[in-house]
Amino acid sequence: xxxxxxxxxxxxxxxxxxxxxxxxxxxxxxxxxxxxxxxxxxxxxxxxxxxxxxxxxxxxxxxxxxxxxxxxxxxxxxxxxxxxxxxxxxxxxxxxxxxxxxxxxxxxxxxxxxxxxxxxxxxxxxxxxxxxxxxxxxxxxxxxxxxxxxxxxxxxxxxxxxxxxxxxxxxxxxxxxxxxxxxxxxxxxxxxxxxxxxxxxxxxxxxxxx
Amino acid sequence: xxxxxxxxxxxxxxxxxxxxxxxxxxxxxxxxxxxxxxxxxxxxxxxxxxxxxxxxxxxxxxxxxxxxxxxxxxxxxxxxxxxxxxxxxxxxxxxxxxxxxxxxxxxxxxxxxxxxxxxxxxxxxxxxxxxxxxxxxxxxxxxxxxxxxxxxxxxxxxxxxxxxxxxxxxxxxxxxxxxxxxxxxxxxxxxxxxxxxxxxxxxxxxxxxxxxxxxxxxxxxxxx
Numbered sequence: 348x349x350x351x352x353x354x355x356x357x358x359x360x361x362x363x364x365x366x367x368x369x370x371x372x373x374x375x376x377x378x379x380x381x382x383x384x385x386x387x388x389x390x391x392x393x394x395x396x397x398x399x400x401x402x403x404x405x406x407x408x409x410x411x412x413x414x415x416x417x418x419x420x421x422x423x424x425x426x427x428x429x430x431x432x433x434x435x436x437x438x439x440x441x442x443x444x445x446x447x448x449x450x451x452x453x454x455x456x457x458x459x460x461x462x463x464x465x466x467x468x469x470x471x472x473x474x475x476x477x478x479x480x481x482x483x484x485x486x487x488x489x490x491x492x493x494x495x496x497x498x499x500x501x502x503x504x505x506x507x508x509x510x511x512x513x514x515x516x517x518x519x520x521x522x523x524x525x526x527x528x529x530x531x532x533x534x535x536x537x538x539x540x541x542x543x544x545x546x547x548x549x550x551x552x553x554x555x556x557x
Numbered sequence: 558x559x560x561x562x563x564x565x566x567x568x569x570x571x572x573x574x575x576x577x578x579x580x581x582x583x584x585x586x587x588x589x590x591x592x593x594x595x596x597x598x599x600x601x602x603x604x605x606x607x608x609x610x611x612x613x614x615x616x617x618x619x620x621x622x623x624x625x626x627x628x629x630x631x632x633x634x635x636x637x638x639x640x641x642x643x644x645x646x647x648x649x650x651x652x653x654x655x656x657x658x659x660x661x662x663x664x665x666x667x668x669x670x671x672x673x674x675x676x677x678x679x680x681x682x683x684x685x686x687x688x689x690x691x692x693x694x695x696x697x698x699x700x701x702x703x704x705x706x707x708x709x710x711x712x713x714x715x716x717x718x719x720x721x722x723x724x725x726x727x728x729x730x731x732x733x734x735x736x737x738x739x740x741x742x743x744x745x746x747x748x749x750x751x752x753x754x755x756x757x758x759x760x761x762x763x764x765x766x767x768x769x770x771x772x773x774x775x776x777x778x779x780x781x
Contacts, residue, residue, distance in 0.1 A: 374593070375594075375595065376590050376594055377594070377595075456749075465746065468742065468746060469746060469749055469750055469753065472738050472739060472742060472746075472750045473750055473753045473754060473757070475734075475738050476727065476735065476738065476750065476754050477754060477757045477758075477761075479727045479730070479731045479734070479735070480723060480726075480727055480754075480757070480758060480761070481761070495753060495756075498756065498760070509697075509698055513697055516693075516697055517694065520690050520693045520694060521690060524686075524690065527586060528683065528686065528687060528690070531586075531687055532687050532690045532691055532694070535687065535691050535713065536691050536694050536695065536698075538716070538756075538759070539691070539695060539712075540698070541756070541759075541760075542759070542763075542770055543699070543774060545760070545763065548760070552760060552761075556761060
């Protein structure tokens, strides 16, 4: 019988999901189920396993679920929130929770990304593919980088500003959305943000596709 | 003599009965996500260079995957992907001197492309719910008086129809070249490349959705 929960770390109302490690964990379908399960509030591993298994066809063991929790804890998406004290037991059970009630994925590539090796591979593939569309020569790697950097970085900053200024409203709007819905909503919202300010990237666009 | 060497010396012939498609367009988000699922993605990577038998696939899978899996598990994953029509039984391997043949498994297509936001998507419960949320967010962001869920649906419908038409054209006309460009990319890189290509097509074809954009944001785009 439970005597009560002793919560030592409170959930944040909102957090931005950024960086490769965090986004990778957030986008992993099996970990996403766990994050959605934890929307109910802090839970023990046994409770998480029970709720998780109600959402999937083939049940997972407590050890597997514990490993998922550790991966999410390592990505700073789940926290050790406190302990549950039970009647007649001298040991307390750990309680885990989401780090924040609303997790907002930053889907747009930031300035940092364009300095990585990975971005060079992306630029090369994109240059060739877009030339199939235009039927003209590929834009140079540096021109395309400047264009994409401009489109994504400007919108990424604006998105960040918007999310931090209107966190409470966003929490209400996205309260019943699944993680997949949040991701899609943010994706499409970002597209409109980009379309609304064509002058921000007009020069770079012209340079790439004269 | 090692088992591997003995295997190499054995004569065999592969009979391909089902050829790979060039491009397979996936219209369900859940199915597209299987391609990036860590338990399935090594299967796609292993089959990138052509069909394999189960035994070969297990060896390749465990070379690629972060944590090794038993043959039974990999076989079950393979069956999941066959049921979702992402992997096919491509043919059979006949080994000299043996009466039993081995099944060869292959990727259904050289390239998988996600096209989730189709015309029908905007009429589904999920499509409508997402539109309603973006509408509320844009209301706060732009305070635009022209904005309505209907106008917003028309805008997205237009943008994505344009993507599908244009990307479809590129894939059909240049599938072999595209395959060479994208086959070394990881799933994550391929998703990003597709997103960048969509973005470029969108900004290059602004005329095709100009009216719908203006209907949503009349005062914001007055002089543009």
